[in-house]
Amino acid sequence: xxxxxxxxxxxxxxxxxxxxxxxxxxxxxxxxxxxxxxxxxxxxxxxxxxxxxxxxxxxxxxxxxxxxxxxxxxxxxxxxxxxxxxxxxxxxxxxxxxxxxxxxxxxxxxxxxxxxxxxxxxxxxxxxxxxxxxxxxxxxxxxxxxxxxxxxxxxxxxxxxxxxxxxxxxxxxxxxxxxxxxxxxxxxxxxxxxxxxxxxxxxxxxxxxxxxxxxxxxxxxxxxxxxxxxxxxxxxxxxxxxxxxxxxxxxxxxxxxxx
Amino acid sequence: xxxxxxxxxxxxxxxxxxxxxxxxxxxxxxxxxxxxxxxxxxxxxxxxxxxxxxxxxxxxxxxxxxxxxxxxxxxxxxxxxxxxxxxxxxxxxxxxxxxxxxxxxxxxxxxxxxxxxxxxxxxxxxxxxxxxxxxxxxxxxxxxxxxxxxxxxxxxxxxxxxxxxxxxxxxxxxxxxxxxxxxxxxxxxxxxxxxxxxxxxxxxxxxxxxxxxxxxxxxxxxxxxxxxxxxxxxxxxxxxxxxxxxxxxxxxxxxxxxxxxxxxxxxxxxxxxxxxxxxxxxxxxxxxxxxxxxxxxxxxxxxxxxxxxxxxxxxxxxxxxxxx
Numbered sequence: 001x002x003x004x005x006x007x008x009x010x011x012x013x014x015x016x017x018x019x020x021x022x023x024x025x026x027x028x029x030x031x032x033x034x035x036x037x038x039x040x041x042x043x044x045x046x047x048x049x050x051x052x053x054x055x056x057x058x059x060x061x062x063x064x065x066x067x068x069x070x071x072x073x074x075x076x077x078x079x080x081x082x083x084x085x086x087x088x089x090x091x092x093x094x095x096x097x098x099x100x101x102x103x104x105x106x107x108x109x110x111x112x113x114x115x116x117x118x119x120x121x122x123x124x125x126x127x128x129x130x131x132x133x134x135x136x137x138x139x140x141x142x143x144x145x146x147x148x149x150x151x152x153x154x155x156x157x158x159x160x161x162x163x164x165x166x167x168x169x170x171x172x173x174x175x176x177x178x179x180x181x182x183x184x185x186x187x188x189x190x191x192x193x194x195x196x197x198x199x200x201x202x203x204x205x206x207x208x209x210x211x212x213x214x215x216x217x218x219x220x221x222x223x224x225x226x227x228x229x230x231x232x233x234x235x236x237x238x239x240x241x242x243x244x245x246x247x248x249x250x251x252x253x254x255x256x257x258x259x
Numbered sequence: 260x261x262x263x264x265x266x267x268x269x270x271x272x273x274x275x276x277x278x279x280x281x282x283x284x285x286x287x288x289x290x291x292x293x294x295x296x297x298x299x300x301x302x303x304x305x306x307x308x309x310x311x312x313x314x315x316x317x318x319x320x321x322x323x324x325x326x327x328x329x330x331x332x333x334x335x336x337x338x339x340x341x342x343x344x345x346x347x348x349x350x351x352x353x354x355x356x357x358x359x360x361x362x363x364x365x366x367x368x369x370x371x372x373x374x375x376x377x378x379x380x381x382x383x384x385x386x387x388x389x390x391x392x393x394x395x396x397x398x399x400x401x402x403x404x405x406x407x408x409x410x411x412x413x414x415x416x417x418x419x420x421x422x423x424x425x426x427x428x429x430x431x432x433x434x435x436x437x438x439x440x441x442x443x444x445x446x447x448x449x450x451x452x453x454x455x456x457x458x459x460x461x462x463x464x465x466x467x468x469x470x471x472x473x474x475x476x477x478x479x480x481x482x483x484x485x486x487x488x489x490x491x492x493x494x495x496x497x498x499x500x501x502x503x504x505x506x507x508x509x510x511x512x513x514x515x516x517x518x519x520x521x522x523x524x525x526x527x528x529x530x531x532x533x534x535x536x537x538x539x540x541x542x543x544x545x546x547x548x549x550x551x552x553x554x555x556x557x558x559x560x561x562x563x564x565x566x567x568x569x570x571x572x573x574x575x576x577x578x579x580x581x582x583x
Contacts, residue, residue, distance in 0.1 A: 254439060
């Protein structure tokens with residue numbers, strides 16, 4: 001069986017703004033030669049600090065942008081060579097949760113409307129029933145769908161963002177710093193919710209964060225990135241107990257409670 | 260150095276701080292931890308005399324033997340910078356983008372200390388050197404956008420130190436920084452506090468940062484101090500149910516618990532049920548009532564005292580009261 005997601009040697013660089021009139025700007029390589037595979041129902045954690053390329057990698061996996069070289073295969077399909085109609089159909093099977101629930105929910109629309117958006121975009125039917133089901137799955141009530149985003153706390157808004165991501169019944173969820181803006185006690189509730197959903201729905205997950213302990217508590221495998229390059233990859237347990245790269249070791253020290 | 264007793268800060272519909280008592284002796288490092296809405300930032304602002312005008316303040320604020328409760332803005336301004344200084348989370352927002360870093364740091368030296376421009380420049384170079392900014396003469400000519408977030412925070416620390424304050428209040432100074440950079444800023448703050456015999460109040464939601472930066476810790480919830488004591492003791496053996504919940508909810512590395520149980524299900528994190536209520540909807544008794552796993556019938560209506568515990572610490576929980 002083909003793996004759910006295969007990322008093969010992807011590289012992505014950007015041209016920076018020019019500094020003088022006569023010379024083109026310098027090139028920044030945001031992601032350089034990253035490869036991994038993800039099986040159904042498994043979680044890959046991607047850890048890195050700002051500028052590590054982890055969000056660029058997420059955008060390529062989501063087909064929001066294309067790699068310069070390399071390919072991203074979802075269930076055997078090369079995402080970046082699909083036609084737009086095929087890509088749209090396939091999109092309902094991979095969805096994303098962002099850091100800032102404010103930025104991803106329209107303040108003038110009811111929560112139910114926002115949750116149904118990916119369904120409308122992919123042309124599904126029975127919207128109301130699916131929205132109610134998603135609200136219940138994230139621990140909210142169907143009646144909450146008639147409210148507006150400002151009526152919810154930060155943790156509840158992140159639940160709504162998750163409901164919107166799972167409403168299409170995806171096989172893969174990409175979460176980019178999805179709990180970073182939350183208080184510790186709320187963060188634990190959302191992490192548990194993600195674990196619940198993963199087990200109930202058989203979701204595969206790519207969980208991206210700068211916070212190594214958070215990633216370690218739900219990832220089967222981990223990929224540590226720095227300045228666009230993969231530093232270390234492996235099963236979470238062995239990477240935590242016997243890190244090989246100095247950089248991983250220093251991230252472990254920085255994240256610990258005791259000096 | 261600074262002592263607060265029975266400090267309360269209220270607004271029309273809400274009490275942001277209730278009966279907070281704290282002491283920060285000279286040269287000591289106190290951490291204030293709490294989640295959003297715990298009142299930790301309001302506490303920091305109170306120590307700077309920067310409580311919003313609409314607030315009603317009661318209780319005492321003593322700075323080095325001077326009673327500053329209800330002091331005028333004019334009086335506070337005499338103490339700010341020279342006695343107490345503050346740094347904030349977002350260094351970019353606290354620096355004037357149109358002003359060279361040198362001018363920013365020299366301004367208080369000229370205004371507060373009356374130094375000449377040349378003397379202020381010499382002092383600014385020393386300060387940049389002291390906070391570990393490489394090549395100070397070049398940095399003085401730069402603008403905030405030309406340096407990294409960690410370097411900006413160092414500039415703000417230099418600015419805060421410019422008038423040799425006896426107390427530095429740091430409100431989430433490492434929150435916007437990467438883990439490695441944050442560690443170095445914490446090391447710098449600890450080092451400065453020790454070398455200058457300066458008191459440090461380190462306010463953060465980040466338990467790991469506070470654990471490294473401080474000797475004592477006050478855990479805040481709902482505008483009150485839930486628990487206070489030596490940092491290591493409180494983190495190793497928390498006595499207040501909220502502190503316990505907070506520490507438990509934080510993912511640790513390589514703990515005793517396996518990532519997956521025998522049934523293959525992933526280990527869940529312990530959680531505190533519900534979420535922090537808005538300040539206007541806090542229970543009248545113990546602020547943690549309604550979310551507390553060991554709540555008793557009278558907790559929601561009766562306020563627990565700050566019960567003293569062995570090892571120079573105390574916690575505000577009825578379970579620790581007489582005979583319990």
